[in-house]
Amino acid sequence: MSKVQEQMPTLIMGAGLIIYGLIAKSGALLSMTKVLHTHKTLDLQVTMTLVLGCIAIAGALLNTTRKSGATNLDTFVLRPLGGIILILVMAMAIRWYAEPVMKLISKALQPTLGFKIYKVLNLNYVVLGILSGVLLTNTWGIPKFAAEGVKCARFVLKMGVIMLGARYSFAELAKLGVYSVFLVGFFVLGTVFLVLWLGNLFKQPKTMTGVLAAGMGVCGVSATVAVAPVVKAKSAEMAYTIGTILSFGIICMFVFPTIGKLAGMSPVQFGAWAGTGILNSAQVAAAALAFNAVDIETLKVAEIFNITRVLFLPVIVLVLATWFGKETGQKLSFKSVVIDKFPVFIIGFLLLFFMSSMGLFSPPSHYKGKYIDVSYNDRSQVTPEEWEVLNSAMTAGEFSGLTETQLEAVTNLVEQRQIAGNYEDRSNKKAFDHVGRARMTQLQGILAAAKAKQVKLSGDVKAAIKHAVKQVKKKSKTVVTLTDFMIWFFAFGLIGLGMQITKKAITQAGGWPIVMGVISGITKATLSFFVVLWLVKDVVLN
Amino acid sequence: MSDEEKKVTIETGDAGKGTTVISEDANTEELEERALSVFSSDRNEDIVALVFCLITTFLVLLFTKWLV
Structure with a gap:
């Protein structure tokens, strides 16, 4: 078999990914993805498919022109590329299509069955990924071009565990x-x-x-x-x-x-x-x-x-x-x-944990990548329209039912256009943050009181206060992205795990063991x- | 080890390790060599995973924190 023939599946997958990415970018998939409730991932779908498609084509072309050697590039990138792309294509198809379709079918069958089959059998992307791996390996078998890539599953799974360290x-x-x-x-x-x-x-x-x-x-x-x-x-x-x-x-x-x-x-x-x-x-x-x-x-x-x-x-x-x-x-x-068998990946896990704890990914006080930032920042302000609403309500005396501290928090919000500490304390970060967070708590109290109908506020005022609170609750983009990578690593590793579950592996069990x-x-x-x-x-x- | 020696094929079912072939009458020394080789491959795999993770983390930090 010539090198070009060997690389043909990778080239076809690469071209398919690019075509899919371009179709998704054109907006042609919007209505379908809305039905599947995956429209929020469209940007990710475009980026992932285009990037992976280009990598697949470039790697396949390099494999056809280059003599395979024992370098790290060959071992970890070029030889396993076909298998890596195949597993990623399966992972994407499962996350963006198979799982949502399963949810829709499960919902449609609920009146007949009396329960959601999706929930009872846990048919999420993880189980579907493993099952598809099992199905592939025990029916057609792992294609020859993908054999090397499937072996990467184990270490990609370890990468997922290492990345998980950032979340504790x-x-x-x-x-x-x-x-x-x-x-x-x-x-x-x-x-x-x-x-x-x-x-x-x-x-x-x-x-x-x-x-x-x-x-x-x-x-x-x-x-x-x-x-x-x-x-x-x-x-x-x-x-x-x-x-x-x-x-x-x-x-x-x-x-x-x-x-x-x-x-x-x-x-x-x-x-x-x-x-x-x-x-x-x-x-x-x-x-x-x-x-x-x-x-x-x-x-x-x-x-x-x-x-x-x-x-x-x-x-x-x-x-x-x-x-x-x-x-x-x-x-x-x-x-x-003790020494040779020590799982080095645990050191990686701890390393990510320490990097996260030192505040490298988000402020040290974060939890799950979420944190409160009451410092002066354009992105923490309410919109001019919301400010108008709050200012008019203040002038009209709409906040008369509030407690003194709640009223102070609203007054300050109108003055500063965002939840923040006292301007004169801005050089003392601790005191500034303390006051800002206390004001945020008061505003949350107003929203709770309005919900319990203890105070009467217009819908626009409630929306403006809600937005002000939301504006200071930040989500670390770094932590969110690292978590996304981690989830994809696990999805990849688990499809590979499914591909290793063969009839032969199971039927070798026997005897007293x-x-x-x-x-x-x-x-x-x-x-x-x-x-x-x-x-x-x-x-x-x- | 003669070619006549009977072999046992073990399906480890462990993603990445796959099938292993071992002599049916493998002695302790062979088993030890096998264990040490598995330890060494595990260690290499862990190190590669760690390096890839650090590269990923660096790139994520670059594009989500340091360059924005």
């Missing part, structure tokens, strides 16, 4: 960290000892029991590979164990969100449960986003629990080495497990479900 506050990380260490520590060690006990009960070889204990207790495949030499596991036992872990994890990934919804779990509780009960890092992210794809609260909690679980690996290796009576002088020492794995997995999932419901409260993220 110190208090959240501290609270979640404490919860996760206790819960994960208890369940990881509990599962390991349960599997060891089951192995003893069913009279199974220590080699198999040891490797299964690590796999079911810590983090699936990585733990199995790390512990196999410690307990001298046989290759067939590894295959059985990995098959069991994968099958169990895949079932959990789809079943956990539905159970969580039926049990009425809060996002925080579900995140804690998924992070504790599911074995594989990618499957934890998938379940968390399947449960709650609208915001990232569940994902935030689940990832902290997941990271804690990953960090438990050296402890488990030590426990199993002691249990097995490992000989010394071998290549894989405890030190190498599947019996012991199912018993220990269900015990862990059930017990952690009740413990999480009992212990984890919503206050964690408040």
Whole structure:
């Protein structure tokens, strides 16, 4: 096959993306996207498709003219390009079309079924992405041109986790960290000892029991590979164990969100449960986003629990080495497990967390990228029309029912045309901010009183005050953009995860590992479900 | 290791790792080598992910904060 033929799918996808981008830019898709409720993403659709289309064509042309080598450009950009573009095209099609269509179908079927199928089966872009990956790989198979790109899914998923670090506050990380260490520590060690006990009960070889204990207790495949030499596991036992872990994890990934919804779990509780009960890092992210794809609260909690679980690996290796009576002088020492296996991506996660906490993305006092800015700023002012409305109402005595402090806040708003501190205090930022925020609270109080019909205000006045409050509540564009990138990284990684779920991977499970794995997995999932419901409260993220 | 040696193919199902082939009678040393190779590939992957994230973060900061 010539190089041009090899690159043809990438070239076609690139051209298709550019054509789509141009059609979207012309406004021809506006009415359709309004029906699908995706019209607000039209600008993003145009930018993404045009940029990706150009990258795809440029990369494909470079691949046809250039001799492939072992450079970083070849390894990380040019060779996987076809697969990366394919997954991104799938992700875009799912987010902008498949998910909205699913919502419309679900809504249409609601009178007949009596429930929203979209909600019960969590058919959001995450689940649809995984399912489409599974479907592709188990029917036509992964196309040859995309094979290298699919391998990027794992590290793109890690990029998502690293980016997630920017969305935690110190208090959240501290609270979640404490919860996760206790819960994960208890369940990881509990599962390991349960599997060891089951192995003893069913009279199974220590080699198999040891490797299964690590796999079911810590983090699936990585733990199995790390512990196999410690307990001298046989290759067939590894295959059985990995098959069991994968099958169990895949079932959990789809079943956990539905159970969580039926049990009425809060996002925080579900995140804690998924992070504790599911074995594989990618499957934890998938379940968390399947449960709650609208915001990232569940994902935030689940990832902290997941990271804690990953960090438990050296402890488990030590426990199993002691249990097995490992000989010394071998290549894989405890030190190498601690140092070589240390998940470097966690350092990245912490780095983003510190960058965010230092106020690099938005002021340090922000929460979820939102913050209040009462400093003098054109973008914080009310419009001239709104000012006229407020000024006329003030002159006409429309604010007579307000308290003294509320009246002072409105008077100041009219004087300064925005919510702010005292002009003379402007050099003392702390005092200025304090007064400004107090005035904002008073104005919010007026709106609440008007809503409760305690004071009577015209619609225009209420709208003007509402806008004034909205103007000082800023949203960090940097945090919003970083979050968008993160969500796309997860969408990409999870479609790739779906492409790795093959019939062969599942059917290799068997023998005693599947019996012991199912018993220990269900015990862990059930017990952690009740413990999480009992212990984890919503206050964690408040 | 002879060519006659039987191999076990393990589908790791882990995005990026895919299929791994290992000798049916792999000894501890082989398993250790396999584990160390997986650790090393994990580490490289983590470092690449970290570098890409820092580049993305820098570009986002450039276009949403420093250049506006």
